[in-house]
Amino acid sequence: MFRTLLSKMTENAAKRLKMSADGAITIGTHNGHFHADEALAVHMLRTHIPTYASARLVRTRDPDRLAECHTVVDVGGEYDASRNRYDHHQRSFSTTFPGRPTKLSSAGLVYMHFGQEIIARRLAVPTDSETVSLIYTKIYESFIEALDAHDNGIDVYDPAGIAAAGLTKRFANGGFTLGAMVGRLNPNWNDPVPEDAAAAQELEDARFEAASRRIGEEFDRDLDYYTKSWLPAREIVAAAFAARGEYDAEGRILVFKGQSVPWKDHLYTLESQDTDVRKPLYVLYPEKPTPDAKWRVQCVPESKDSFQSRKPLPETWRGFRDDKLDEISGIEGCVFVHAAGFIGGNKSFAGALAMAKKALEL
Structure with missing residues (x-):
């Protein structure tokens, strides 16, 4: 039932894209300080979904400009997959990935709707195959969920439980999470900004493009790992496990x-x-x-x-x-x-x- 539901989601997403593919495709997201979730959402669409391969990126908070975009992620206050709207900031939003408790970010939303297609294309198998379903869940749990939690302000451990146990960090880990990696690519507070608004936006957009490529590289490595390394190892480990009494x-x-x-x-x-x-x-x-x-x-x-x-x-x-x-x-x-x-x-x-x-x- 789980695979059937996800397969229908992917199929419906593909149908919507085909209906819109005769015009120019634009992906809208917010300007200003950028985050890992929308940077990855844009990468997944433009790199792994053919219809978006030449999509133009529009970074703005102007509702009129966003309304003209084919797809909008992480802005606009609307989650409606039938209209390619993938925001999670609205008060009523509570969607989670099937079987997981973490509220989704724009990365999780795009992955939930397009992840099966991404994996199926990499493996050259049908989207409703058991293998796709297996890897779909593994990549969410190993990679995407951390971004969803980070963007929604969810700690890895319950702070109250940590405090009650009296646990403290033994050392600083540098804060080098996936989210922090993208955050470092934002400009510093005292970096010079062009006086011309258009030039300033162009410079900011270039930084976002670099961030999208960077988090995208890590996602692609994870995708390659699970499809090319982790999956083939499954049978080998199973055989060794069965022979462990030898x-x-x-x-x-x-x-x-x-x-x-x-x-x-x-x-x-x-x-x-x-x-x-x-x-x-x-x-x-x-x-x-x-x-x-x-x-x-x-x-x-x-x-x-x-x-x-x-x-x-x-x-x-x-x-x-x-x-x-x-x-x-x-x-x-x-x-x-x-x-x-x-x-x-x-x-x-x-x-x-x-x-x-x-x-x-x-």
Whole structure:
């Protein structure tokens, strides 16, 4: 039902575009200080939807000029997909992406209506395919939702919960979020501005175009990752997960024989779907796909973005290398164990497997 609904949204959007394609296409958005959401919305339309490939951009808050635009994003106080209006600032707006709680920004609105088409074109498959639906949701959760939250002033964590727990930051992270990356491309308060209004607007529009390209590059990288890397890795991780009992009776060791692939996301999904409570603690993979490659022993994190391992490598091994590590561990061919204990290495698969098995006992 979810795929059917999204497919109809994409189909209807395509029909509206065809009906309007005989005239010049213009995309309207607001002028002044720009944000990541409208910068990405414009990029997605102009780069990935053929009808918008040569679209002219109009940046204004003038209602009369916006009314003349074929499509309007992030301004105008109206969300009406049948009229290609994608604003989210009106008081009555509460739309979210299917299955997610975060209120949409203009980026989320454009992605919700055109994302399936973007992915289907990249994969050269029908928009209603299961694969498109899978990646459509993953890209929203991994990329778009952060922009929606940022533009709507939604914190990653509940501020009241953070305060109640007495948690404080250990260090400043520079604020380098996707939103901040675009924000940095706005002019500084004391940058010179041309006296001529038209020249000033032209300079501001050029900055916006640069911002749209910049956030667009990151979106395209995410799109390429999920379609060209993450998706092909899915079957490889599933096969290794199914064979995990081959190396440890309790299934605590996962092995990728050919080469490492993006495995964390797929592993947690497989674990959530499997009734077997056995969870891998270590993942083994060669550093490169050659017979003489060294092997890595990587600890499985407690969660995808966690630095905490389910079972770190033994404390007595950490920070040692080569012969000294061989001596301490009693295993030949050791290369290193990181001081934090989340990863180690050996010259051979047999040695890496021996490290993982011994670590399970300690």
